[in-house]
Amino acid sequence: MTSYPQLWTSLLTAMGITSSWRLVKLLGFFIALVLSVQILVDRVTQSKHPAEPSPLPAEEYRVISPETYRYLLNQPSVCKDKKPFLVFMVPVAPLEAAAREAIRKTWGAPRQDTLTLFYVGLPEEGQRSRSQKELEEESRKHADIIQMNFQDSYQNLTIKTMMMMNWLATHCPNVSYAMKVDADIFVNVFYLMRRLGGSPRQGFITGSVIWDGKPRRDINSKWHVSEELYPEDSFPPYVSGAGYVFSADLAARISWASRFVRMIPLEDVYVGLCLRVLGVRPVYSRSLLFLRNLFQIQNLEYDRCTFNKLLIANGFNPSQLLHSWQDFSQGHSSC
Ligand SMILES: *[C@@H]1O[C@H](CO)[C@@H](O)[C@H](O)[C@H]1NC(C)=O
Ligand SMILES: *[C@@H]1O[C@H](CO)[C@@H](O)[C@H](O)[C@H]1NC(C)=O
Numbered sequence: 092m093t094s095y096p097q098l099w100t101s102l103l104t105a106m107g108i109t110s111s112w113r114l115v116k117l118l119g120f121f122i123a124l125v126l127s128v129q130i131l132v133d134r135v136t137q138s139k140h141p142a143e144p145s146p147l148p149a150e151e152y153r154v155i156s157p158e159t160y161r162y163l164l165n166q167p168s169v170c171k172d173k174k175p176f177l178v179f180m181v182p183v184a185p186l187e188a189a190a191r192e193a194i195r196k197t198w199g200a201p202r203q204d205t206l207t208l209f210y211v212g213l214p215e216e217g218q219r220s221r222s223q224k225e226l227e228e229e230s231r232k233h234a235d236i237i238q239m240n241f242q243d244s245y246q247n248l249t250i251k252t253m254m255m256m257n258w259l260a261t262h263c264p265n266v267s268y269a270m271k272v273d274a275d276i277f278v279n280v281f282y283l284m285r286r287l288g289g290s291p292r293q294g295f296i297t298g299s300v301i302w303d304g305k306p307r308r309d310i311n312s313k314w315h316v317s318e319e320l321y322p323e324d325s326f327p328p329y330v331s332g333a334g335y336v337f338s339a340d341l342a343a344r345i346s347w348a349s350r351f352v353r354m355i356p357l358e359d360v361y362v363g364l365c366l367r368v369l370g371v372r373p374v375y376s377r378s379l380l381f382l383r384n385l386f387q388i389q390n391l392e393y394d395r396c397t398f399n400k401l402l403i404a405n406g407f408n409p410s411q412l413l414h415s416w417q418d419f420s421q422g423h424s425s426c
Pocket of ligand 2: 240241242243244246247
């Protein structure tokens with residue numbers, strides 16, 4: 092029988108490499124070295140994560156807790172009536188009626204397997220009574236608006252996201268998937284439903300993953316986060332808030348995790364921080380052949396056959412969405 096060192100030696104000799112044992116030993120030494128460095132690195136990166144998160148002080152949790160706010164408009168039985176496979180959850184400002192209308196006529200249009208809902212807060216102070224009346228009218232007509240009584244603002248999007256997670260966990264516990272998606276996004280609902288087919292997953296979240304996010308300390312940045320609010324110098328992996336898909340079980344788990352995570356005004360990073368508490372890693376979605384990111388968060392010019400191979404594209408105003416959808420819905424199958 093040939094032993095491994097002998098095998099190596101004869102192999103190397105056969106390959107024209109003349110020195111023998113020493114080379115084999117050297118190789119073995121290097122393999123051992125690489126392995127131990129790997130183990131060490133793993134240890135260090137693991138120990139950076141706080142093992143036992145501590146709950147927030149009550150007054151801090153109160154700000155993000157959905158229990159602090161009450162529903163002005165709600166659709167509590169939509170999932171009992173319909174049993175969708177996936178719920179599109181769209182955070183949108185109260186005044187953006189045109190964006191809602193475009194979504195209802197395009198990717199958010201009624202289908203057997205999907206349901207589309209819009210989440211709003213309170214209109215701005217000055218326009219409150221008029222726009223509230225219009226919103227109620229729109230809600231009566233479409234039965235797809237959910238409103239809570241916090242001020243609707245960019246800074247409060249984290250509150251809105253936690254409201255959406257809590258809403259899903261409470262009212263649609265039996266759906267398979269949800270997608271949080273902004274109102275200016277083009278969603279290729281045909282490809283999305285094909286990709287999600289098969290047996291539903293658990294603990295799954297996918298989108299455009301940002302691995303190396305860092306807090307902006309520049310006070311003038313739209314994404315400014317103070318050191319006081321977030322002392323760490325990097326963010327855990329998170330999915331871009333433009334659009335991400337998750338298994339519905341995560342809604343209740345993320346809601347639970349928010350008891351341990353201080354509110355920061357970056358809603359997608361905030362969800363990433365909750366995922367870290369849960370030990371859930373977001374997954375990148377790429378095409379098999381070219382490894383292209385299927386969640387395009389940069390703005391893209393509409394092109395039927397390019398869009399046919401993507402899940403989302405960013406930067407669509409209502410008329411652009413209506414216009415490109417008309418072409419896409421009819422023509423995409425010929426790509
Ligand atoms: C979800 O499913 C469970 C068990 O099948 C059922 O008892 C419950 O009523 C369902 N909930 C909703 C909101 O459909
Ligand atoms: C967020 O909402 C709360 C509750 O309505 C409000 O007190 C606060 O001013 C809002 N913050 C911003 C920045 O709009």
